[in-house]
Amino acid sequence: MGSKPRSLSGIKPTGTPHLGNYLGMIKPAIQLQETHETFYFIADYHALTSVRDPEQLRENTYDLTAVFAALGMDFENHAFFRQSDIPEVTELTWILSCITSKGLMERAHAYKDAMAKDQEVSMGLFSYPVLMACDILIYDSNFVPVGQDQRQHLEITRDLAIRFNHLYGEAFVIPEAIIEKEVATIPGLDGRKMSKSYGNVIPLLAPEKQFRKAVMKITTDSKSVDEPKDPETCSVFALYKCFAGKKEQEDLAERYLAGGLGYGEAKQLCFETLNAELKGPREIYQQIRNDKTKLNGILESGRDKARVIAREVIDRVRDKVGL
Numbered sequence: 001m002g003s004k005p006r007s008l009s010g011i012k013p014t015g016t017p018h019l020g021n022y023l024g025m026i027k028p029a030i031q032l033q034e035t036h037e038t039f040y041f042i043a044d045y046h047a048l049t050s051v052r053d054p055e056q057l058r059e060n061t062y063d064l065t066a067v068f069a070a071l072g073m074d075f076e077n078h079a080f081f082r083q084s085d086i087p088e089v090t091e092l093t094w095i096l097s098c099i100t101s102k103g104l105m106e107r108a109h110a111y112k113d114a115m116a117k118d119q120e121v122s123m124g125l126f127s128y129p130v131l132m133a134c135d136i137l138i139y140d141s142n143f144v145p146v147g148q149d150q151r152q153h154l155e156i157t158r159d160l161a162i163r164f165n166h167l168y169g170e171a172f173v174i175p176e177a178i179i180e181k182e183v184a185t186i187p188g189l190d191g192r193k194m195s196k197s198y199g200n201v202i203p204l205l206a207p208e209k210q211f212r213k214a215v216m217k218i219t220t221d222s223k224s225v226d227e228p229k230d231p232e233t234c235s236v237f238a239l240y241k242c243f244a245g246k247k248e249q250e251d252l253a254e255r256y257l258a259g260g261l262g263y264g265e266a267k268q269l270c271f272e273t274l275n276a277e278l279k280g281p282r283e284i285y286q287q288i289r290n291d292k293t294k295l296n297g298i299l300e301s302g303r304d305k306a307r308v309i310a311r312e313v314i315d316r317v318r319d320k321v322g323l
C-alpha cells in the first residue's frame, strides 16, 4: 500500500453473484489491483434494507469472499472487508446526513422506483445514498469501479463531498466513477438488466452443468436457423462479446448476419467461451467456499487495513465540525 491511487467498491451480499456483477464490477475491480491500491468491501449494512434472514446474510458474505478469492483478488496487498466491521462509516453517515437535503434523497432512483411500485420505503432505503457516499469518502477513495446503475450514487457522493468541503473546509477527496462502457448493462435471461431482483441471472461460479443450462435459457427471437440475425440486439451475442477477442466477435457477427447459424449453436459457442474463463475460478471457489477459517482470516486482515484509514478520516471530520 502506498502512493498509488486508491480504488474502492462495494457489493451487496443479497444473493448469488452473477455475470452482470462480474462484468460490471468484480472483474474491472480485480484488474485495478495492478495499478491501484484497492479497498473492496461487502456491503452488509446496505443488504439489511432487503435481507431479513441472518444466516442467509452470513452465508452470502462468505460466498462473495470466496468468489473474489477464486477470481484472483490479492488479499495480502489489498484490503477486502465487511462494511459493518468499520463502525466509523456509520458515524460519518450521521454527520453527512446533517448536511444532506431531503430533496436530494427524493431524487435518487432506488427511492423513486420503490415509490412508483408502491413499495414500503424504510429510512434505510431512503438514506441509502448517504451511507454509500460515506463508504467511499471514509477511505479517501480516488476511483470507484461500478456498473452503470450506480452512476447517480456517485454523483450524489461528489455533491455531498463538495458541499462538506465548502461548508467546513477541505476534508474529503472527490472521487470519480469508473464505468466500463462496453459492458455498461449486461442483459439477463429475459433481456432485461441482469439482476438478482428480477430472477433472470446466470450465476457466476455455479457448477458447470447448471451454468450451461442457464446460458441455454437466454431468450432470443424466434428466427429459424436459415434466417439472417442481428447480433446487436441479441443477448447471447452481448454476453459473448464480453468474453471473446475482437476477431472472434467479428467472426460470430458475420455468421449471424449471413444466416445459417441457429441460436442453439450460438448459445453453445457462448457457453464454451464463457466457461473457458470461468472454469479455473469455479474449481478454486469450490475448494475454499466452506473453509470459514480462511474466509474469516481474509475479512479480518482487510478490516485491520481499512480501519486505519477510516480512523484518520473520521478524526479529520470530527475536528472540522467541532466534535
Ligand code: ADP
Pocket: 010, 011, 012, 014, 020, 021, 022, 023, 024, 025, 026, 145, 146, 147, 148, 149, 150, 183, 184, 185, 186, 187, 193, 194, 195, 196, 197
Ligand atoms: P443486483 O442488481 O443483481 O442486485 P448489485 O446491485 O448487487 O446487483 O450490483 C453489484 C455491482 O454489479 C454494481 O456495481 C452494479 O453496477 C453491477 N451490476 C449489477 N448488475 C449488472 C448488470 N446487469 N450489468 C452490469 N453491471 C451490473
Ligand code: TRP
Pocket: 008, 009, 010, 011, 012, 043, 046, 131, 132, 135, 136, 144, 146, 150, 153
Ligand atoms: N450500492 C451498490 C450496489 O447496489 C453497493 C455499494 C454500497 C457500493 N456502497 C458502495 C458500490 C460504495 C461502490 C461504492 O451495487
